[in-house]
Amino acid sequence: DTEVTQTPKHLVMGMTNKKSLKCEQHMGHRAMYWYKQKAKKPPELMFVYSYEKLSINESVPSRFSPECPNSSLLNLHLHALQPEDSALYLCASSQLGQGAEQYFGPGTRLTVT
């Protein structure tokens, strides 16, 4: 199983809402990632988890709150977002170690109104 799943596929939320994005993998990968991708731009790294611990936070605003409940699951909690946060949010996972390729999920298309 080389699949990373993400739910929901699409999400529309108001600026006062609280919502969560979910990501799951069953490949035994111990590194998981959140990326944000705007139209016609490359994915931008937001967070990295290694062994369920946050190892990298790319100066992401606190209205984005990641959580890694176990080695297979990664959540991204959203609160008080802005319209400019509308984007495709991609989850990825990989083995730990040099050169390990990341496997990406299909993404959640988020629209903030």
Place this chain on the structure above:
Amino acid sequence: DQQVKQNSPSLSVQEGRISILNCDYTNSMFDYFLWYKKYPAEGPTFLISISSIKDKNEDGRFTVFLNKSAKHLSLHIVPSQPGDSAVYFCAAIYYDKVIFGPGTSLSVIP
């Protein structure tokens, strides 16, 4: 400051011919380089990688060449097929981070 550059936003190639996608980078500390392919509304899919200690890696129709002195790599697709039409991202790994280039949109014309 872009550390990974793909200077051609788009490329059109006839089916059966060779597609060559180029990528330049600025940081000589990058350990690995990868190519990803992305269809609309899907996540990127890993294609092929190369370690900084090698100059060539081949996998089926895909070959990646690395020129460390020029800080340049290229992806060759031979023969190109219509299903190869997608956005191709060059990426570099530095510690736990993957740094993506801006992408090149490849169109393979039947």
